[in-house]
Amino acid sequence: MIHVENLKKDFKKTLKDPGLKGSLTSLIKPKHEIITAVDDISFTVEEGEIMGFIGPNGAGKSTVMKMLTGILTPTSGTCLINGKNPQEDRKKYVKEIGVVFGQRTQLWWDLPLTETYTVLKEIYQVPDKQFKKRMDFLNEVLELQSFITSPVRTLSLGQRMRADIAASMLHSPKVLFLDEPTIGLDVVVKDNIRKAITKINQEEQTTVILTTHDLSDIEELCSRIVMIDKGKNVFDGDLKKLKVDFGQSRKLDFEFDLREIESVTKYCETMKEKYNELSYKIQNNKVGIQFNSDEVTVKEMIQTTLSNVNIRDMVMKDSDIEEIIRRIYGKEVSLNEE
């Protein structure tokens, strides 16, 4: 469905020295620097797949999305979506895709929301009957009814985002590009939006690519993850693989008798000194120890803890995705993928 091969994008950036003098020099004799925002990225997405596209701020996610949607032209490399090159016949291509940029809106700012949908209906030439059916469906999953006659500029962020997502789905696109569709939204709205995306994906086999910083989006929606950093591919696979590849991080939680707090603290300290990647947190009578299972095995950890501390209750936790990603972003994990 989507084939991206060796995609690369360079930007030319004008350099300016600080201060007024710098401004003047750059006005007369500008210095340029080439910045590679996206560097040799390749991936494929199958039809009906929901792919989570993640990476820290400035990793190049949005740039890739803009190339995939035909807004930007790649410096080199190709992307083929549904057999079409986005840059070649833009008008024909964008008919088959739906796009949401969470930070912008495609709605007509000054007009009632319904007007935007009427315009879109004509632009995409959606037949009356299908349009009605579609609107009913979108109304149902995104609950637009209560504000559909209000001017767009009066909508709250959550309402606007739902309206924007509805606008991108109106013409039943084959591929949906969602760039941070849940940015700045509360839990309930996020949930609605996730439901809508899942429903569309299941009922129509819509392929979805979404970028997000909210990892619960990823956990609930995505069967597949591509992670990039500094314009380079860092990880490609499903959630399970991510946990296996980078998930050596484990967490041991246990409760103890408050009277023994001194010996528990002492034990934790000695463990911390012994192992590089171990950290702990004590709260009341609860302790959480985070450790790397490559450095100290789970079995060993449990054994030493049991023999050193008098514990009441204990839980061994798998690494959660947030922890893994924090570590990857923070470059704690060696990127053995490359």
Added chain:
Amino acid sequence: MRNSLKIYKPFTLTGIQEFMIYKANFLFFIGGEILFCFITFFVWKAVFNSSSSDSFMGFTMTNMVVYLFMTYLSSILTSSDAAYAIGEEIVSGSIAMRLIKPVNYDVSFLFQEIGNKIIITSIMLIPVIFGIEVYKFIVSGEIQFQWIHFLTYFLSIMLGYIISFYFNICFGFLAFYLKNLWGANMLKESIIRFLSGAIIPIAFLPQTMGNILNLMPFASLTYTPVMIYMGTYNISETIFFLGLQVFWIIVFFGLSKLIWSAAIKKLCVQGG
């Protein structure tokens, strides 16, 4: 063709609706223009009063009044906000939202603004023309209105608007390099006011300069239609100047496409 009209029709309708929302804005704009128009009127009145003969450079005071108010009407009808609007979209990066729609970038703008123009034309055209004709009737004592001049004027105004639109599109693309168009826009407006004869009739300028300006695109915006309305041109001249307008449309249309295809490759969307 009919199909594409159907696609762009909603742009015109929303253009009309958007216009309605900002009525006050428009009223202030018209008020300012009327003020400017009367100031120019009094300046020229002083010029005519101090002249010993009835006419000045071949214009009588009546001609001058008709000229001033017709120019005022025409420059409003042919003006285009495209440069500003495009500049804004490029600078803020919201141009991306237009690019993800299966429509032509320029045509969607054009039809949106036509929505605007339909309203302005229906509000202003008849009253101003009527006022001018009443004035001419009072001064001369006879009805001088001619349908043929009016209709050709209307045709010429529409051509003038399209030139203005595509010229502004080209100009708006400067935003790719300048990143902010406000200053450049001010400069452009003043230059156009002068070159299009809105401040001083081109006929008053030295002949060679006048001839050159007449052939330039800016005269095609307002000066040509006004001259047609005033009946200054004979048939062959009228046809020549209408042809010239079509020529400039083709030039600016082509130029805008050229710049666009070059710029789109270099486009970098600003802000996220």
